[in-house]
Amino acid sequence: xxxxxxxxxxxxxxxxxxxxxxxxxxxxxxxxxxxxxxxxxxxxxxxxxxxxxxxxxxxxxxxxxxxxxxxxxxxxxxxxxxxxxxxxxxxxxxxxxxxxxxxxxxxxxxxxxxxxxxxxxxxxxxxxxxxxxxxxxxxxxxxxxxxxxxxxxxxxxxxxxxxxxxxxxxxxxxxxxxxxxxxxxxxxxxxxxxxxxxxxxxxxxxxxxxxxxxxxxxxxxxxxxxxxxxxxxxxxxxxxxxxxxxxxxxxxxxxxxxxxxxxxxxxxxxxxxxxxxxxxxxxxxxxxxxxxxxxxxxxxxxxxxxxxxxxxx
Amino acid sequence: xxxxxxxxxxxxxxxxxxxxxxxxxxxxxxxxxxxxxxxxxxxxxxxxxxxxxxxxxxxxxxxxxxxxxxxxxxxxxxxxxxxxxxxxxxxxxxxxxxxxxxxxxxxxxxxxxxxxxxxxxxxxxxxxxxxxxxxxxxxxxxxxxxxxxxxxxxxxxxxxxxxxxxxxxxxxxxxxxxxxxxxxxxxxxxxxxxxxxxxxxxxxxxxxxxxxxxxxxxxxxxxxxxxxxxxxxxxxxxxxxxxxxxxxxxxxxxxxxxxxxxxxxxxxxxxxxxxxxxxxx
Numbered sequence: 001x002x003x004x005x006x007x008x009x010x011x012x013x014x015x016x017x018x019x020x021x022x023x024x025x026x027x028x029x030x031x032x033x034x035x036x037x038x039x040x041x042x043x044x045x046x047x048x049x050x051x052x053x054x055x056x057x058x059x060x061x062x063x064x065x066x067x068x069x070x071x072x073x074x075x076x077x078x079x080x081x082x083x084x085x086x087x088x089x090x091x092x093x094x095x096x097x098x099x100x101x102x103x104x105x106x107x108x109x110x111x112x113x114x115x116x117x118x119x120x121x122x123x124x125x126x127x128x129x130x131x132x133x134x135x136x137x138x139x140x141x142x143x144x145x146x147x148x149x150x151x152x153x154x155x156x157x158x159x160x161x162x163x164x165x166x167x168x169x170x171x172x173x174x175x176x177x178x179x180x181x182x183x184x185x186x187x188x189x190x191x192x193x194x195x196x197x198x199x200x201x202x203x204x205x206x207x208x209x210x211x212x213x214x215x216x217x218x219x220x221x222x223x224x225x226x227x228x229x230x231x232x233x234x235x236x237x238x239x240x241x242x243x244x245x246x247x248x249x250x251x252x253x254x255x256x257x258x259x260x261x262x263x264x265x266x267x268x269x270x271x272x273x274x275x276x277x278x279x280x281x282x283x284x285x286x287x288x289x290x291x292x293x294x295x296x297x298x299x300x301x302x303x304x305x306x307x308x309x310x311x312x313x
Numbered sequence: 314x315x316x317x318x319x320x321x322x323x324x325x326x327x328x329x330x331x332x333x334x335x336x337x338x339x340x341x342x343x344x345x346x347x348x349x350x351x352x353x354x355x356x357x358x359x360x361x362x363x364x365x366x367x368x369x370x371x372x373x374x375x376x377x378x379x380x381x382x383x384x385x386x387x388x389x390x391x392x393x394x395x396x397x398x399x400x401x402x403x404x405x406x407x408x409x410x411x412x413x414x415x416x417x418x419x420x421x422x423x424x425x426x427x428x429x430x431x432x433x434x435x436x437x438x439x440x441x442x443x444x445x446x447x448x449x450x451x452x453x454x455x456x457x458x459x460x461x462x463x464x465x466x467x468x469x470x471x472x473x474x475x476x477x478x479x480x481x482x483x484x485x486x487x488x489x490x491x492x493x494x495x496x497x498x499x500x501x502x503x504x505x506x507x508x509x510x511x512x513x514x515x516x517x518x519x520x521x522x523x524x525x526x527x528x529x530x531x532x533x534x535x536x537x538x539x540x541x542x543x544x545x546x547x548x549x550x551x552x553x554x555x556x557x558x559x560x561x562x563x564x565x566x567x568x569x570x571x572x573x574x575x576x577x578x579x580x581x582x583x584x585x586x587x588x589x590x591x592x593x594x
């Protein structure tokens with residue numbers, strides 16, 4: 001009897017300790033996530049504007065309004081195109097760099113550090129650096145491409161390829177992807193490569209038959225997380241704005257249609273046009289879209305990603 | 314056969330080395346562009362054909378970048394915000410990660426999944442309503458908010474600490490428990506010192522996160538209290554509201570420098586720590 005009681009007190013003590021230790025997160029989760037989310041959702045069902053005195057429940061009217069607005073739908077489309085190209089190119093760059101850095105190489109640590117470094121630079125700084133770097137007349141990128149003979153006349157990257165120029169930021173900051181792939185590569189045993197080599201497999205057949213399948217879970221993880229983050233881009237379109245900016249608040253000048261991403265539109269709706277409810281509804285739509293895409297991805301991932309347990313079972 | 318194999322290895326090394334040098338060169342171009350632009354004079358900035366290197370480096374731009382906007386104030390603001398955020402964030406993430414790694418409690422994995430899935434919530438979905446709530450309560454413009462933001466930790470760092478703690482054998486704690494130490498004594502005296510590498514990683518991440526974050530300070534701080542991210546986002550302007558790119562770049566150099574120093578000072582432990590502990594789970 002006493003024994004049972006003592007194990008149950010231990011279990012209770014353990015449960016209490018568990019919740020004490022995770023209480024910082026629980027506090028933040030409730031205060032900064034649950035409460036605002038509920039507040040945001042309920043507000044999105046009203047006609048709330050900045051100075052609305054008589055708040056009225058309007059049901060899904062804001063959502064209907066957004067879904068029937070071709071401009072808002074285009075925002076989703078352009079965000080989607082951006083996200084896809086951003087994720088693919090950033091992950092691919094990270095993969096290529098990681099494969100080049102895989103084995104023994106003089107200066108390996110230095111390469112790794114330097115190529116990781118852009119990821120550490122604050123986004124606002126990166127935005128401005130690229131605004132200058134991609135400039136049509138004086139940007140180093142055009143000068144470089146001219147020097148190596150790839151282009152013959154200057155290209156207005158930010159003007160013509162506004163979305164693409166924001167993608168280029170992601171490529172430059174692909175150090176995170178590189179680190180994850182390097183971590184993945186270090187889990188692949190040398191013996192596997194060695195025995196394949198003895199069997200006469202060349203570099204590329206080993207790459208496609210061994211390395212890439214074994215890296216696929218790491219690539220998959222990145223696709224999921226990178227998609228989530230890329231769909232939330234908001235400040236870059238303001239900095240990489242095709243028009244020469246003037247002083248004043250950065251977020252005053254609305255970006256062109258092509259880079260008026262959902263987040264940017266939501267920010268503009270809430271803070272420049274004071275349409276709180278409509279902006280919150282837009283954010284909620286994006287949330288649902290992210291949720292659906294992530295779930296579809298995880299479901300699809302089961303087919304694409306190589307997994308050892310499945311192989312054995 | 315052996316000879317050709319080693320020859321192949323040497324050849325592959327050379328090819329990889331050359332490719333990496335090219336990539337590093339291209340990756341460096343934006344940095345070079347930043348530094349060079351910060352040293353140009355106003356007339357060199359827009360000259361066509363473009364001036365690659367300024368004839369006379371304008372070091373004066375760096376003085377202007379500092380004095381034009383009283384940089385020290387915003388720099389100070391950024392440091393305060395970063396410290397207010399980073400310290401609680403490390404502690405919160407560490408505590409929570411320890412909780413998730415050490416206590417076999419019913420529902421633990423479910424809570425952990427909820428924690429990870431909060432990464433899917435777009436930050437504006439929580440931050441914009443939070444702003445609307447907080448602006449009503451009058452807590453706006455209070456730096457102490459960042460302590461509260463920090464306490465909950467960042468999901469990735471909670472995950473990281475959980476990974477690090479789960480590599481430490483249970484026997485470490487058990488012997489201390491027999492000696493009569495309570496949970497918190499065990500945590501602070503034994504466990505916390507063992508995850509130093511994770512603390513360094515968390516410190517760099519949290520500092521970088523707060524140093525570069527734009528949305529929180531733009532929502533919750535006003536006028537004189539805003540951080541460098543907000544101040545520099547607009548750029549430097551002259552009286553006619555023209556943007557001064559050269560001085561702006563000098564300001565960006567100052568802004569990036571603390572991250573450069575912290576990162577390169579700790580990069581060895583940072584990167585190897587990320588590779589060995591964080592990503593294998």
